[in-house]
Amino acid sequence: MEENTTQAILQASDDLSNRFLTFGIDGAVYGISLTNVLEIIGIQDITAVPNVPQHIKGLINLRGKVVPVIDTRLKMGKEERDYDSLTCIIVIDIQDMHIGLIVDRVEEVISIDLEHAAVPPKAGMEDKQFLSSVVERDNHTVLNIDLEKFMADDLRQY
């Protein structure tokens, strides 16, 4: 039984590994691997939790499961901005935890041939570098985020 599920997941990840969900923040378009994405929901009531860093907005109720949400703008060090009808929460699964990422807008799901993707510049900002690759699309550039690196601070146990 357990083996079957693992196998199913393995198969699924085969199919998803080169597909990315893209979302927009300000003018830029970012992509995250679809393997991490569980679902996309509209913005909803968030219960603030005291004594946590500012970018952790609090908790949402996802069908009976309590999920922490992070404001991706604040996490990236950008200005906070009021949520509007386009604001979405992307629920991701990372290190067996479910986390919601608040983004300005969700764009599309794209397939990327990673072999032809450009490597992001490394210069000067190794610690903060969370991009895994940069891909040129018809009329815009997609910056692919390495979620493990992006969330490294939050995922650390202490």
Added chain:
Amino acid sequence: MSTDDSSTDSLLEAFIYETSSLLDQLDEIMLDSEKQKSLSEDNINEIFRIMHTTKGSAAMMGFNEISNLAHSVEDVFFLIREDPSRLNLVFDTLFDLIFQSSDFLRQEIESIQNNGSDYSPSDPTDLINKLEAQAAVMKGQAPEKAKSPDSEKPDAPEAAAKPEGDKKEAVPPEDTTQIRVFFADDSQMENIRAFMLMTQLKDHCDFIDSDPPHPETDSSLCDSIIKNGFIITVKPSYSLDDVIKVIEASSSIKSYEVLGSSSGNTKKEEKAAAASAGKPAAPAASSAKKAKKPGSSSGHGALQSLISVNQSKLDHLMDLVGELVTAESMVASNKDLAGLKLDNFTKSFRELRKLTDELQDVVMSIRMVPLTGNFQKMNRIVRDMSKKLNKKVDLVTIGGETEVDKTISDALTDPLMHMIRNSMDHAIETPEERVALGKPETGKITLSARNVGGEILIDVKDDGRGLDTDGIMAKAKKNDILTKPESEYTEKEIFHLIMLPGFSTNDNVTEYSGRGVGMDVVRKNVENVGGNISIHSEKNKGTTFTMKIPLTLAIMDVMDISLGKTTFSIPITSIKQSFKLTDDSKIMHNTDGSDMIMLRGECYPIIRLYEYFNIPTQVTDLKDGIVIQVESGSDVACIFADELLGEQQVVVKPFPPFFNKYNLKNSGLSGCTILGNGSISLILDIRNLLSSER
């Protein structure tokens, strides 16, 4: 094919479950007996039975190694059972061997559990040889007595189980009465009827024997029973009349006569005759034993009437009940009902709530298990470690009957083990050191549990050397985990440093502790089930670790309050009263900006929650909001919030692991819950709130 698999699986599961609980039982008996330096007859029989069952079921499952080892142990106890005095010859070695065997069996069971069909057995030959050597010692040194049963043993090991069959076959005690019973003509199977009669009488007699002995084994005895009658020798527990009544009540008995007291002489003669017949005697004994077994085990069954249930089913049940409670709140606080006058609905709803409450209580109680099992395991650790480390330690356990949720009980095993190991390894000194310090040579570790208002307090207390504050400080500095200047650390804070990740005071990594995964893991485990640990230590007097653990993870009654846009829930058990202030007369302002309130001649601090949690709200005047007086143990304080929202039952959910590192528990939040309207409320932990405020 698949059905085959699943039936083997469930068999295997049953085998694993049964054998593990048997091994637990074995450990318990052995530990007790080792303490008393003797094995009672009951215990010897019990161990024999455990090993016998293990042997049988392992052989059935095809685990020959387990079966062989169990057989060797069984052999040893067979010898002991014949003559308990032999035990003294080999007491210590034997106990070690039995413990090793039990460990071996446990490991095998575990590896079967983990690897399933890939399980590859380990080789118990070494242990078996050692056991056989001990058996030889016992036999060799008690040749006189051993000889006769031994000669019989090889082909019929069970035959000599006589002593259990009817223990006091030796000389009947005084005051016995002989009764001759004749069965009705044509009743057939007289021998079985005779046996059944014996079984019925057993409960009413202190001693019972019969002629012929063990009639059930040989149907050829029927004739003699028909001809001579069946003679029962009894010593009634109460009165002979009781016995007679039983005989009269039995079916198919034609007549009986009381022969009067017997000196036992005739009996002996007859018995000798039976023994000389040889053949019937041996099988008689063995089947007598078999016959007794189901009898005694069914007695157990009637007493306990337990079933074992897969825990995942219980978890599911618990989840469902949790959802049910939430759904119920959703119905009760449904917007569509707002403002309606619904007398009948309210009545029916109250009925429903009563039932769900009851259901909840039952489900919770199903999941409650006593801590005895956990404590028992610690006994074993202390025993093994004190031998290895050459330290003398007594483990005292108090309050093992305290019950906690199964999940919590499971989560506690590792932390407890770790703390006991730490105490054994680091805290308790060697006997020489202890004597030099004027302490009793034998160290003492006390493991106690008690129930204090919805929480369980578990203390692990030793009388060892106490925590070395300087050593901890130096180590912490070296590992760079200090967050403020050294001089600002209070003693308590220093103690708590040892629970930070990557901290280990002992430079010597030993088999038992100091692998760098120490108290931080303990803390994490305990926090995962919503508890916390505090440390109290005095140099050369000892250290006490106190774990505070919630009774259950699940459901509690809370009062909801609002604060700005956030909802908080306060456990009802923590609330003394709530009120609205009408004037400022009772309020006193401290110079540092904090407020106090005078209630019935006593003064309490006021905690303004919006300041404490830094949450923006319109309500900042004490007269506008609500004051709730809360208590935790001896601490009492008043909380100031915007508004009371009402009382309800909630399912407590721990914060997602994502929040672990922010230590929300210490800032006064124990978890969160989903309210009837789907929003999330934060549950206040009054105890931590008060202590962090102080």
